[in-house]
Structures are given as structure tokens and as C-alpha cells.
Amino acid sequence: MPEAPLDLLLLPTWLVPVEPAGVVLRDHGLGIRDGRIALIAPRTEALRHPATQVRELPECLLAPGLINAHGHAAMSLLRGIADDLPLMTWLHEHIWPAEGKWVDEDFVRDGTDLAIAEQIKGGISCFSDMYFYPQTAAECVHNAGVRAQITVPVLDFPVPGALNAAEALRTGLQLFDDLKQHPRIRIAFGPHAPYTVSDDKLEQIRVLADELDAGIHMHVHETAQEVAEAVSKHGERPLARLARLGLLGPRFQAVHMTQIDDEDLALLVEHNCSIVHCPESNLKLASGFCPVERLWQAGVNVAIGTDGAASNNDLDLLGETRTAALLAKAVAGSATALNAHSALRMATLNGARALGLETQTGSLELGKLADVVAFDLSGLAQQPIYDPVSQLIYASGRDCVKHLWVGGKQLLDDGRLTRMDESALIAKAREWGARIAKR
Ligand SMILES: CSC[C@H]1O[C@@H](n2cnc3c(O)ncnc32)[C@H](O)[C@@H]1O
Numbered sequence: 001m002p003e004a005p006l007d008l009l010l011l012p013t014w015l016v017p018v019e020p021a022g023v024v025l026r027d028h029g030l031g032i033r034d035g036r037i038a039l040i041a042p043r044t045e046a047l048r049h050p051a052t053q054v055r056e057l058p059e060c061l062l063a064p065g066l067i068n069a070h071g072h073a074a075m076s077l078l079r080g081i082a083d084d085l086p087l088m089t090w091l092h093e094h095i096w097p098a099e100g101k102w103v104d105e106d107f108v109r110d111g112t113d114l115a116i117a118e119q120i121k122g123g124i125s126c127f128s129d130m131y132f133y134p135q136t137a138a139e140c141v142h143n144a145g146v147r148a149q150i151t152v153p154v155l156d157f158p159v160p161g162a163l164n165a166a167e168a169l170r171t172g173l174q175l176f177d178d179l180k181q182h183p184r185i186r187i188a189f190g191p192h193a194p195y196t197v198s199d200d201k202l203e204q205i206r207v208l209a210d211e212l213d214a215g216i217h218m219h220v221h222e223t224a225q226e227v228a229e230a231v232s233k234h235g236e237r238p239l240a241r242l243a244r245l246g247l248l249g250p251r252f253q254a255v256h257m258t259q260i261d262d263e264d265l266a267l268l269v270e271h272n273c274s275i276v277h278c279p280e281s282n283l284k285l286a287s288g289f290c291p292v293e294r295l296w297q298a299g300v301n302v303a304i305g306t307d308g309a310a311s312n313n314d315l316d317l318l319g320e321t322r323t324a325a326l327l328a329k330a331v332a333g334s335a336t337a338l339n340a341h342s343a344l345r346m347a348t349l350n351g352a353r354a355l356g357l358e359t360q361t362g363s364l365e366l367g368k369l370a371d372v373v374a375f376d377l378s379g380l381a382q383q384p385i386y387d388p389v390s391q392l393i394y395a396s397g398r399d400c401v402k403h404l405w406v407g408g409k410q411l412l413d414d415g416r417l418t419r420m421d422e423s424a425l426i427a428k429a430r431e432w433g434a435r436i437a438k439r
């Protein structure tokens with residue numbers, strides 16, 4: 001039987017599949033059929049395959065869509081509201097009061113849409129979200145065409161959208177049920193942090209996550225203070241407590257981890273946990289430094305996240321990846337730490353693995369979902385090009401993001417959003433800003 005035509009054939013100058021590691025294919029084509037990668041072949045061979053649409057991408061680097069493995073999307077509306085403060089002052093004196101006053105379903109809808117648009121424009125095909133009203137965030141993801149892990153936030157105290165943890169979990173379980181077949185949304189548990197969630201709730205989450213084979217996404221060891229307080233109050237480091245409660249495992253996503261002693265590292269390795277490194281948030285809040293090279297050498301999966309726009313203050317994963325690569329060298333005291341190819345892997349395949357999506361996305365491989373970004377490297381500041389991955393990570397900003405496809409659907413075309421109205425998003429964000437600034 002003759003093969004069905006490709007829906008789309010992309011013809012970039014460089015194709016970086018990420019897996020196998022370190023490979024750059026020059027003058028190759030990538031074919032998409034039914035939302036999946038159906039062909040990767042040298043250009044002349046690729047052009048022999050019939051295709052409904054053929055797209056030349058001269059001087060473009062084609063890579064897997066970036067994966068932002070940690071954020072609080074709707075916090076885009078709180079960007080710049082409280083800068084230059086340490087974590088606990090920032091949270092207790094500014095962010096939590098602002099959230100208590102302003103966060104409702106409309107806030108989450110408008111803030112999440114704004115964040116999704118910013119992320120699409122930055123080449124992000126998939127993100128993880130931990131925020132209030134997760135059902136509203138899921139609707140935004142559904143409408144925008146992007147891919148996401150939406151986590152069900154759990155805290156010991158009342159939060160917008162849930163009077164207590166039991167209510168949050170009830171709503172969350174409904175979401176698991178409603179979206180179990182969704183092609184682009186994966187629900188996970190989001191216990192906020194060891195210092196805001198008690199043992200009984202964590203045990204409940206462990207049982208539910210095992211039953212549902214779901215991820216557990218949590219801020220852990222963000223600062224030295226968090227660890228020191230836990231040790232002085234309970235005589236135990238937070239990660240050790242999570243291990244004792246049975247939460248650690250391959251579905252556990254530990255966000256931040258700036259404090260890692262030998263026992264912590266042994267636990268992370270033993271349980272095959274993923275770490276989500278958020279270098280810019282950690283720098284801005286002076287939280288500490290995640291020892292990325294040490295983790296990498298020990299075989300721990302390290303993904304990367306922006307955190308929310310109120311502590312970063314952008315959702316620029318390409319920029320974050322550059323920061324991560326530079327910082328890893330400083331922290332390790334070694335210029336060979338986290339080279340450009342490894343940094344790109346951290347922002348793609350490692351993110352997919354952390355979110356349990358590595359068989360579906362995160363690399364350009366036959367049969368995987370067509371989550372693909374095209375970076376334009378034709379600019380003056382990217383010349384000359386010896387290694388296009390080096391130019392991408394060390395010499396390019398997110399303005400070089402040209403096209404983005406998620407599951408074969410184009411969400412960004414020549415830098416323009418195809419499904420979202422950029423001016424309307426800007427107008428809405430300004431309205432919220434004006435209302436909140438008047439407080
Ligand atoms: C459970 S909803 C998310 C909750 O987390 C707050 N938050 C945002 N960034 C951080 C961070 O770096 N550490 C701890 N908590 C953070 C956010 O404001 C929401 O209240």
C-alpha cells in the first residue's frame with residue numbers, strides 16, 4: 001500500500017534531535033503526519049516523499065519544543081509586584097496577601113492565557129503549572145493548543161479556590177477523571193512545599209498518586225533556611241521526611257533543591273527522582289545554588305523551569321537555559337560543566353522525563369509527537385556559526401524563536417501567535433495591572 005502523504009515537511013538548515021545526544025543534522029527534512037514525527041531524512045530523500053505542505057526554513061535550527069518544567073502561570077499578572085526580596089518576606093508579606101486579595105477564576109484565566117502566549121512566543125511547547133483553580137488553567141491549555149502538566153495545589157491552609165486540603169483534593173480528583181483522556185494535558189499532584197503540607201496530607205497524596213500513576217510536583221529544599229528550620233523543629237531534613245513518608249520515586253519532581261548533602265543525593269539516586277532547577281528565581285530571591293553538575297554526574301535527571309513571573313521575572317526558558325549553563329560552571333568550578341548540548345537536553349528531553357512524557361515528546365524521534373520549534377539563527381549576532389547549538393544557547397535570545405508546532409499544529413508562525421490575540425492579552429494584563437496598582 002502506498003504511504004499516505006505527509007501533512008507537513010519541514011526543511012531546516014540544522015536539525016537537532018537531542019536524542020541521540022550531541023547530534024546536529026545538516027540539510028535534513030522532518031516530516032509530520034497525524035501530529036507525529038513520521039520522517040527524518042536527508043533533504044533530497046525527504047523531498048521524494050509526497051507532502052501536503054512543504055516549508056523551507058533557511059538558516060533555522062529545528063529542535064524539540066522547550067519544556068518549562070516549573071511555573072505558576074497566572075502569576076504573570078503579578079510580574080514585578082514585589083522585587084528584590086528574600087523568599088519568605090516575598091511570600092508572606094507580599095505574594096500571599098496579593099493572592100488572597102486578587103486571585104479568582106478570572107485572574108487565573110487571564111494570567112494563564114498571558115503566560116501561555118509568552119511561553120509560545122519563547123518556543124515552549126509544554127509547561128508545568130502549579131497554581132490555584134487548576135481546572136481554569138486546564139481550560140486555558142485546552143483552548144491554546146499547548147501541552148501542560150497541571151498540578152492540583154495542596155496546602156494546609158485555605159487558599160483561593162479551596163477552603164482546605166480536602167476540598168483541593170476533591171476538586172483535583174475530579175480533574176483527573178475529567179481529563180484522563182486529554183491528548184495534551186496531564187494532571188499531577190502539587191503539594192506546595194514541606195513547610196506548608198503536613199504528614200497526613202502527604203500520605204494521602206502518596207496513596208492517590210500511586211493509584212493514579214500520577215506525578216508529584218513540590219518545592220523542596222529551596223533555601224538553606226527551609227532545611228535548617230525543619231531540622232531544628234523536627235530533627236529531620238525535608239527530603240528525608242518525604243522519603244520516610246514514601247513520596248520519593250520516579251514520578252517525584254523536586255523543584256529547586258539548592259541544598260543537597262550526601263544523604264540527599266543518595267536518596268535522589270536511589271528513588272530515581274527528577275529535579276527541576278530554577279536558576280533565575282533562585283538567583284533573584286538569593287535562595288541558593290542547585291549543584292547541577294554534581295547531580296548530572298550522579299545520573300539524576302535535571303530539568304529546568306522558570307518558576308513564576310513574580311520571582312524571575314520572565315518566562316523565557318531559552319534565557320533560563322543560558323543562565324543554567326553559565327551558573328553550572330561557576331557552581332562546579334569547572335568550565336566543562338553543562339555544555340550547550342547538555343543544556344538544551346535539560347530544557348527538552350529531561351523536562352519531558354520529569355513530567356513522565358519522555359516516550360511522547362522532548363526529542364525529535366520517529367513516532368514522537370510533533371512538538372517542534374524553529375529558531376532563526378540568521379541574525380548578525382549569531383554569526384559566524386561553528387556549532388548552531390552553541391549559538392542558540394550562548395548567543396541567542398528568545399526573539400530568534402520563529403515557529404512552534406505542538407502535536408503538529410502550528411501555534412507560532414513567523415513570530416506571530418496563530419490562535420491567540422496578542423493585543424487583547426496585553427490590554428487585559430494592563431487592566432489587571434491598573435486595578436492591582438490602585439490597591
Ligand atoms: C500551590 S499554588 C503555588 C503557590 O506557590 C507560591 N510560590 C510561587 N513561587 C514560589 C516559590 O519559589 N517558592 C514557594 N512558593 C512559591 C505561589 O505564590 C502560590 O501561592
Ligand SMILES: [Zn+2]
Pocket residue numbers: 070071072219255307308
Ligand atoms: Zn515555584
